[in-house]
Amino acid sequence: MISIKDVRKVFPSKQGQLKAVDDVNLDVKEGEIFGVIGYSGAGKSTLIRMLNGLELPTEGSVTVAGRVISKIKGSELRKARQEISMIFQHFNLLWSRTVSENIAFPLEIAGVGGSERQKRVKELIHLVGLEGRENAYPSQLSGGQKQRVGIARALANNPKVLLCDEATSALDPQTTDAILDLLVDINKRLGLTIVLITHEMHVIRKICHRVAVMESGRIVELGQVLEVFKNPQQQITKRFVQQVTEPEETKETAEHLLERYQSGKVVQLSFIGDSVEQPLITNLIRQNNVTVNILQGKISQTQSGSYGTLFIHLDGSEQEVIKAVDYIRSQQVGVEVISNG
Numbered sequence: 001m002i003s004i005k006d007v008r009k010v011f012p013s014k015q016g017q018l019k020a021v022d023d024v025n026l027d028v029k030e031g032e033i034f035g036v037i038g039y040s041g042a043g044k045s046t047l048i049r050m051l052n053g054l055e056l057p058t059e060g061s062v063t064v065a066g067r068v069i070s071k072i073k074g075s076e077l078r079k080a081r082q083e084i085s086m087i088f089q090h091f092n093l094l095w096s097r098t099v100s101e102n103i104a105f106p107l108e109i110a111g112v113g114g115s116e117r118q119k120r121v122k123e124l125i126h127l128v129g130l131e132g133r134e135n136a137y138p139s140q141l142s143g144g145q146k147q148r149v150g151i152a153r154a155l156a157n158n159p160k161v162l163l164c165d166e167a168t169s170a171l172d173p174q175t176t177d178a179i180l181d182l183l184v185d186i187n188k189r190l191g192l193t194i195v196l197i198t199h200e201m202h203v204i205r206k207i208c209h210r211v212a213v214m215e216s217g218r219i220v221e222l223g224q225v226l227e228v229f230k231n232p233q234q235q236i237t238k239r240f241v242q243q244v245t246e247p248e249e250t251k252e253t254a255e256h257l258l259e260r261y262q263s264g265k266v267v268q269l270s271f272i273g274d275s276v277e278q279p280l281i282t283n284l285i286r287q288n289n290v291t292v293n294i295l296q297g298k299i300s301q302t303q304s305g306s307y308g309t310l311f312i313h314l315d316g317s318e319q320e321v322i323k324a325v326d327y328i329r330s331q332q333v334g335v336e337v338i339s340n341g
């Protein structure tokens, strides 16, 4: 759906040439939710703005939905942009227009007639859950509602691609989750390809299928979200992953846990992908003569499965405890025995 080939973007600056995007190659598949994460100044916005022709690459080519965006201009580009819409951190709504009028705006520009326009606005209001707020002005809306208007407006002309530039960065965590749920819903229902950029790993974890990590204009790591969480390669990626893994999961606290027990073993389980924690624990107890105490842990859901860590204490005869650990190992769960009690 999207193909970025050998793309560079250089801005002139007082200190000479500034390479905002540096030799990026990237393909995004149809129907995918693709995330780009990086710190401020990494070049994320410049990259995403090249996908709808708001910026032109200095070198290389950008193709979206069969059109070479980096080559076309004028009316052809305007037409292409109806298929590649965008939402923003600060919503970019028209403040003197109501919710309905904001959503109708791109339809007016596309020349959609009155009654059809009204019908479409109604559908969009329903899709994003803004019923009852049709006649409100943006200043009367909460942040989450404003972004819902932004999303409805972006979807008005049935785009193939939705670009999200820090779309939840101005929202509180609960509202962020509601907007992310809406994006997943839209992705599933409409088969829309979504490219989002963010500096928050929570956003990537919650909704993306694949992620690219950007640093100084370059993509330094790319992969399936679950894989990147499980096995981050670059230092910067490890720091991003740490944003969403809890500090309790460190070895120090694991060692702290040991002090509580005189017998048995404390075992750290690492879940990844399809291995779901609940049946494992149930079967562990059913099939082995051990007692199991869940000490602490955190299991997070991603779009392609769960991952996380769980600390448990196993007690029983030495033989039974060894058998239980072997059983866990056979279940495709990472096992590390922290202690011998």
Ligand SMILES: Nc1ncnc2c1ncn2[C@@H]1O[C@H](COP(=O)(O)OP(=O)(O)O)[C@@H](O)[C@H]1O
Pocket: 011, 012, 018, 019, 020, 038, 039, 040, 041, 042, 043, 044, 045, 046, 047
């Ligand atoms: N229009 C511009 N003119 C000059 N420099 C720019 C322009 N847009 C972005 N930059 C610079 O390019 C770099 C990347 O910016 P940006 O793409 O906005 O990063 P991000 O979105 O990851 O924070 C920054 O150093 C920024 O100052």
Ligand SMILES: [Mg+2]
Pocket: 044, 045, 046, 166
């Ligand atoms: Mg930005």
